[in-house]
Amino acid sequence: MNRSKKITWEINRKTALLLLITVAIICIVAVLVSCGKSGEEPDTQSVADIVSEQVEEVIPVDVSLSDTDIEIGFGLTKKLNAIGGENISWHSSDNGIASVTSDGTVSGVGIGECDLTAENEFGRRAQCHVAVRKTVYITIDDGPLNYSAIILKKLKNHDVKATFFVVNTYNIKLTKRMHDEGHLVALHTYSHSFGICYRSQYSYFADLEKLADIVEMYTDTRPNIIRFPGGTSNHIAKMLEMRRMVSGIDDLGYRAFDWTSSSHDSEGKELTAQQSAANVLANMSHESNIVLMHDKECTPGALDIIIPYLKSKGYIFETLDHYPEKSFLTKSWYEKSIGDEIVPCELLTLDINSCEINVGESFVLNAEMSPDKSTDYVRFVSDDPTTAKITLEGNVTGIRPGKTCVRAIASSGQEAVCNVTVW
Numbered sequence: 001m002n003r004s005k006k007i008t009w010e011i012n013r014k015t016a017l018l019l020l021i022t023v024a025i026i027c028i029v030a031v032l033v034s035c036g037k038s039g040e041e042p043d044t045q046s047v048a049d050i051v052s053e054q055v056e057e058v059i060p061v062d063v064s065l066s067d068t069d070i071e072i073g074f075g076l077t078k079k080l081n082a083i084g085g086e087n088i089s090w091h092s093s094d095n096g097i098a099s100v101t102s103d104g105t106v107s108g109v110g111i112g113e114c115d116l117t118a119e120n121e122f123g124r125r126a127q128c129h130v131a132v133r134k135t136v137y138i139t140i141d142d143g144p145l146n147y148s149a150i151i152l153k154k155l156k157n158h159d160v161k162a163t164f165f166v167v168n169t170y171n172i173k174l175t176k177r178m179h180d181e182g183h184l185v186a187l188h189t190y191s192h193s194f195g196i197c198y199r200s201q202y203s204y205f206a207d208l209e210k211l212a213d214i215v216e217m218y219t220d221t222r223p224n225i226i227r228f229p230g231g232t233s234n235h236i237a238k239m240l241e242m243r244r245m246v247s248g249i250d251d252l253g254y255r256a257f258d259w260t261s262s263s264h265d266s267e268g269k270e271l272t273a274q275q276s277a278a279n280v281l282a283n284m285s286h287e288s289n290i291v292l293m294h295d296k297e298c299t300p301g302a303l304d305i306i307i308p309y310l311k312s313k314g315y316i317f318e319t320l321d322h323y324p325e326k327s328f329l330t331k332s333w334y335e336k337s338i339g340d341e342i343v344p345c346e347l348l349t350l351d352i353n354s355c356e357i358n359v360g361e362s363f364v365l366n367a368e369m370s371p372d373k374s375t376d377y378v379r380f381v382s383d384d385p386t387t388a389k390i391t392l393e394g395n396v397t398g399i400r401p402g403k404t405c406v407r408a409i410a411s412s413g414q415e416a417v418c419n420v421t422v423w
Contacts, residue, residue: 060122061085068128072098072108073135073316074287075324080104080128085120092116098130108132111287133314136289137323138162138303139259141188141227141266143295144174150300152181158307163320165227167192167211172218179219184319186225186257187211197229198237201244201377202393204228205252209392224254225320231258232332239334240373247411248377249327257320258330259292263302266294273301280306290320290328338373344412345369345376354419357388357398365394365418367408376411383407388420398422 063084072078082088082104090100094114099107106116109132116128140151140162148164148171155162164178165188179185189197189204190211197204208226216222230236232246249256261283263276271279276298280291291306293299307317347370355363367378380390384404390396396406401422408416 060124061120062124063088063118063120063126065118065126065128068126070106070128071131071133071314071316072106073318074108074111074132075135076108076316076318076322078106080106080116080118082118082120082126084124084126085122087121089119090116091119097132106130131314133316134284134287134289136284136291136310136315136317137320138291138306138317139165139186139227139257139293139320140299141165141292141294142167142192144171144178145295147295147297147299148174148178151295151303152177152183154300154303155183156181158303158311160307160317161319163225166215169214172214175215176218179221184225184321185215185219185221185223186227186320187215187223187254188227189229190214192229194229194234194236198234198241200393201241201248202380202391204237204245205248206392208254209252226254226256227258228256232256232329233258235333239337240375242332242334243338243375244377246329246332247375248379251377251379251411255320255323256327256329257290257323258328259290260286260328261289262292263294263299265296265298265302271296271298273298273305276302277305277309281309284310284315288323288328289315290323341375343371343373343375345374345378345410345414346371348378348408348410348414348416350408350416350418352418354421355396356421356423357396358423359398359400362395362397365390365396365406365408367394367416369410369414374410374412376414378408378410381407381409388422396420 061084063082066081070078090102090104092098092100092114094112097110097112097114098116099109100116111132111134113129113131116130117125119125138160143164143166161183163184163186165186166175167188168190175185187208189207191197191207197207212222228234232242237245246256261280264279265271265276280302293302349368351366352363357363365380369376369378380392380394382388382390382404387400387402387404388396388398388406390406399422403421406418406420
């Protein structure tokens with residue numbers, strides 16, 4: 001084979017091989033395409049369709065309530081629980097009688113009856129019938145004395161809780177028993193001596209806190225409910241001083257209570273149980289009724305008359321820590337005499353601006369307000385009680401070497417400072 005023929009044959013061989021490879025590739029592609037067409041059709045579902053298939057079908061559920069018929073005292077609250085659904089809305093048929101919050105807390109705001117409705121996101125509903133009744137707060141002053149034990153027994157028999165305004169420590173075991181049995185232990189001052197309590201605004205609160213310390217020691221609870229001896233309308237305290245004592249309640253975190261109905265059992269004349277009960281029941285027309293009684297011989301028998309009668313009339317019994325407002329004060333004699341205008345302190349001064357004392361030594365700070373007729377209450381505080389402490393009456397005592405400030409602070413915000421160095 002000559003050279004030219006040999007070259008031609010070689011070209012033809014390579015061309016044929018290339019052609020063969022090309023044909024093979026085309027066949028392979030054709031097979032793959034054919035396999036794709038012979039399988040299932042591609043899924044043309046939308047994303048929304050796919051998600052919806054994966055979500056379980058939601059079945060509407062009914063609403064059920066913890067109570068379907070309740071009574072509640074005026075000014076009191078009660079919690080209703082609803083089961084069924086994740087989004088419960090509440091509605092009252094009369095918000096002037098009972099209101100309800102988004103968490104099912106019911107408040108008695110007017111005497112009468114209405115319905116509350118709980119509705120879930122599926123439109124399913126459940127109802128609770130609510131009757132709002134008058135509330136009565138039984139309060140017993142001046143104990144624990146001779147009749148406290150039997151009074152407690154009577155209250156237990158009638159399944160009623162009362163508020164005891166205690167004094168001194170005549171029988172601390174009975175005070176503890178009052179607390180342990182679910183009654184409210186409140187404060188009526190330690191001494192109950194008008195000469196001590198009403199000597200000055202500072203003397204009153206010092207006497208009160210002395211009792212608070214003792215009650216807290218034996219009950220592990222520090223009371224903040226108080227009653228002034230003789231009430232806020234007593235005629236023993238000086239008018240302006242009494243006004244300042246009442247305004248000082250808020251400064252020290254207390255709530256004060258007078259009364260709407262009295263048994264008149266502390267006015268010198270011995271009463272029978274029937275007389276005591278009649279006096280109380282004659283003045284029960286309020287929506288919230290605070291009853292004043294004392295640790296007297298007539299009281300246990302009077303409770304046997306008062307409680308069943310009021311229960312038969314639908315009254316709800318409660319203790320004063322559930323009273324809807326901060327305090328309850330009658331229109332006081334000092335307001336009638338000097339008016340109820342708030343007169344803020346414009347200038348507060350101390351008789352001592354700086355002092356050096358030894359550890360254990362004491363001195364008394366006196367504060368003066370201008371104008372003199374200011375109705376502000378003045379309280380004393382120490383910036384560092386571990387260096388020098390100060391009582392409510394302004395008595396400063398050195399505790400350890402160092403320097404600190406003691407301050408007099410008026411209700412309207414005026415301050416006066418005394419710098420104290422303790423050696």
